[in-house]
Amino acid sequence: MLSKLFESLYLKVFVNIIVTRSHTIVYIETSNKKGILEHVEEIFKTTTINDKMKMFIDSYTQESPFNYISFLDKSEFQGAAPTCSNKELSKFFDVSSSKYLCYLNKWAYYTLNSDLQLLKKEYSTIGVDFIFSPFTILAKFFKDKIGKTSAMYILIEDGRISLGVFDNSQLLYADYMLLKQNEVIDDLLEDDTSSDYEVLDFDGGIDLDNLDTDIDMGELDDFGDIEDLDTFDDMEDFSEIKDQHVEEVITEDNSLLTMSDTEIFGEDYERFLLIQSSVNHFYKDDKFESIFIERVFIADSIDGGADLKKYLEEEMFLNVVVRRIELTAELCELARSELK
């Protein structure tokens, strides 16, 4: 009773943290009983906690003892199962090593216990109050559709996809997938590091004795046919082709070819492939009650998946609806609802 009174007198600070592949988004909302007073979002170039991030969070959490730190679960071994019965859950995941919760007594979402402990330990300097499953966010975000429409619902995060097939608010199938480019990026980062070390080892000189002289001379021999090259007259016909090619390049430049867009283009295709394989799995596995998927609702948190929609529509003939989702705000909303 007394704590409720104090709680109403103090500000509430909700710190919502989402860890992506390369950075961490921290969204902080300060509110009192009248409403939201302030909200701020900061992105840190780290996938764990660093001093800068800790100082930023502390500057807000020290304002009030009633501060709540929420995380979006990033465990690789999380998911959801289409039942809430203890006996049947073991068909879908290892119940003994997982923590699971029922959603409206219809379906369950789970995550690995050890990953929860790991997350709590990793962020022990600031503390952790809530860890939410992306499936909860997906269900809450599309609650207006899930009850009415049988469809596939997808939450797209940076490097992660949460997918669920619902039939009149009953989950039939769920899958949590990581983009393989995660690994590629990690590998590239490692390669960059190793090449840096090689440069450092270079030490200003070249060892001529160890120089690799094993060059394929056959390639050089091709230069012997240089005389067979076209004459200037033939070049005039070629210029038309050249102009056409230049035009194509210019068109592509205008539409897509910035560096980041290329990445998104590739990622979207990878997402499409993952979704396609997951849908195949859903259709083929007898474990899941199957329905024919016609519609897809996508909650897009990265704002760049236009091509995914195109792929799904063109390749799988699905009717796709994309909604923009502010993950941090949804996470905050969940944290707020936990306290009610």
Add this chain to the structure above:
Amino acid sequence: MKYTFISPRKKSILSPEMLLLFIFFGITLSMLFMTYAFLLFKEHRFSQDKEESIRQLSELSISQDEMQERIRFIKEEKQLAERIYTQNTVLKDSISNLFDLVPQRITLSEAKLLKNGLILYGITPNQDIYNFMLQAPLRSIFTSTYSSFFPAENGWLRFVSTNYIDENDLGKKNLKQKVNEDLNNEN
């Protein structure tokens, strides 16, 4: 816990430093209050003891008065007892003297002590013995003496001697009366 995998940490409005400070001040204040309460209690006890002492003093005073009253009464009783004893002694002596007056040859059968007189019944061998040996001393004591005789079966005379003292000798009579009353009260 509705959707979260873990329970939130307990929230406290007090930081550890503040908690320590509050505990310190809390202990200090509680000690002060306890001391204050102890003093209040002692004061209350003292006032209670004072009231009790005053009450006891008053009771003792009353008791003392009662004792004084009893002492006074006992003294009066003692005086009365002494007086009665004295009067009894006097009466005993008087009766003893009275019986000493009766000669060997006269036998008394009854004696009545009156307020202002004495009636004696008895047997005498003859009237002369009576007149000389008993009536003479009775006349010396009482103001008026009357004697009457009538013969008995064995030839002797029965007599009734009635003796009275005058009003002037009331002092003596009153003494007898008081002695009689006291004797009745004692019984």
